[in-house]
Amino acid sequence: MDQKPAPKAPDAGEAIAKAPPCTLVIFGAGGDLTKRLLMPALYNLAMGGLLDEAVRIIGVDHNANTDEGWRKSLSDTMQSFTTDRTSEFHPDHIDSKAWGFVRERLTFRQGDFTAPETFSGLGKDLSGNVIFYLAVSARFFGPIVDALGEAGLLKEAEGAFRRVVIEKPFGSDLASARALNARILGQGSESQFFRIDHFLGKETVQSILAIRFANGLLGPVWHRDHIDHVEITAAETIGVEERGGFYEPTGALRDMVPNHLFQLLCMVAMESPATLEAEAVRDAKARLIEAVRPVPPSDAVRGQYTAGREQGHAVAGYREEPNVAEDSRTETYVALKLDIDNDRWRGVPFYLRTGKRMAGRLTEIALHVKPPAGSPFAGPHSEVAPDILRFRIDPEQGLDIAMNAKRPGPRMELGRVTAAFDYGDFFRETPSVGYETLLYDCMIGDATLFQRADGIEAAWAAVDPVLEAWADAPVEPYAAGSDGPAAAEALLARQGHHWSPLDER
Ligand code: BG6
Secondary structure, three states, X not given: OOOOOOOOOOOOOOOOOOOOOOEEEEEOOOOHHHHHHHHHXXXXXXXOOOOOOOOEEEEEEOOOOOHHHHHHHHHHHHHHOOOOOXXXXXXXXXXXXXXXXXXXXXXXXXXXXXXXXXXXXXXXHOOOOEEEEEOOOHHHHHHHHHHHHHOOOOOOOOOOOEEEEEOOOOOOOHHHHHHHHHHHHOOOOHHHEEEOOHHHHOHHHHHHHHHHHOOOOOHXXXXXXXXXXXXXXXXXXXXXXXXXXXXXXXXXXXXXXXXHHHHHHHHHHOXXXXXXXXHHHHHHHHHHHHOEOOOOHHHEEEEEEEOEEEOOEEEOOHHXXXXXXXXXXXXXXXXXXXXXXXXXXXXXXXXXXXXXXXOOOEXXXXXXXXXXXXXXXXXXXXXXXXXEEEEEEEOOOEEEEEEEEEEOOOOOEEEEEEEEEEHHHHOOOOOOOOHHHHHXXXXXXXXXXXXXXXHHHHHHHHHHHHHHHHOOOOOEEEEOOEOOOHHHHHHHHOOOOOOOOOOOO
8 A cells, every 4th residue: 555645844845956156245244234134144044055165255344354353253243142132143052064154255355335446356356156245335335336337247247147235225215216226227237136125034024925825715805895904014112223323314214114114015915926936026016016106295194202111111212312413303203194096905095104112013014804794793883893914024923813703601792802823833933034035035046025126216206205295394202112103193093093002912
């Protein structure tokens, strides 16, 4: 008798192929992003055996260092993660073989990001596949890409790629994003540029597509006939920390909305792509963002945190933070109501909010389902409570549906229940920082999780009216540790809606 194959463990996937050999050139080698996210991601890729033996990593920074000095400081930082529970990466220990693999491939070059010598020097050291990673302040994106182009480093020889990863923020409004796209596309083709949005590296964000398009249960309700409104929240409890210099001219809207929150919006609202090919997915996203109506300033609320209490501790207000002006009008909170002008979503408000120093840390998407028409459970003047489906993205990871059930007892009375799943109950969790997939995808040339020029420009076009109106607008204060400014509640109350509380889960 044939023996049945053993069932696959629920988390068993197909074996993943190693990425092709390449040289990764990191501009901003001494910066925070390199230490906190890129090195842990490379280490995790090495742990998974996904890096080719021939991979090289060249760090470029304007501050002086040596190969050994850079290796040593990165090794120390990696080690420090084992005792720092607040870092994005907190493994129990660092595997010396995997870190050794990365460490011995690191070399350092001091160089000014705007000096042609930096690039001619680099050129002598490079051949074959190269990824240039721009982990630098946004003001260097254009100049570095120009210099790479002018030094001939973006020319792709037969069978070898030259790619550029660009961090956010990509532009600061529609005009500057268009100008930056035009500038970089003057030096290379769209397929060479990988505009990164780290939210797309989150497993729970990628999984939204799987949940929507690989199950028959949800699709039929994914429509204005059934969905009443949608909330998208990215609330943080941390303040602006040491990033005042970056944050002052940026603010919450530019920092989080046209990039991270719009990516969440795409995942939950885009049409089903015909295939999972990068261009099919990016087309579907771009069509969705193009359908977002330009947001009128009357549908936008901005707030700034004042001193308050966060998890039992007194914390300073935004204006008291380092490198922040005493009379700053930069928003640390934003709430928007978006209208999507397509057949699926016309008339369904999408409410987006994000803020620092809020009552809870929570990234989630909540879809409020319309109650059934003519339910025998509804009273003459009341409806039954709507079902709410929540994609929990961070820090909890799962999906839950709040719904009605019969309360046990002699009477037919309704009670509220939650049907929920947690990723951790089904899949083996590997500690990751989200950049692993993004780096690996860039190495194999899969642009699905990266933003295309049209999607980025469409997102800026949607928020541009608000940015213009806010250039001289006041900002509403809210106490640190609260749910945000009162006007944000009023924005939803206009249509009889409320924000979900931040601190009750
Ligand atoms: C970054 C923003 O892109 O995203 C930060 O610049 C923000 O201000 C961060 O804190 C939030 O990301 P995450 O993954 O911690 O939710």
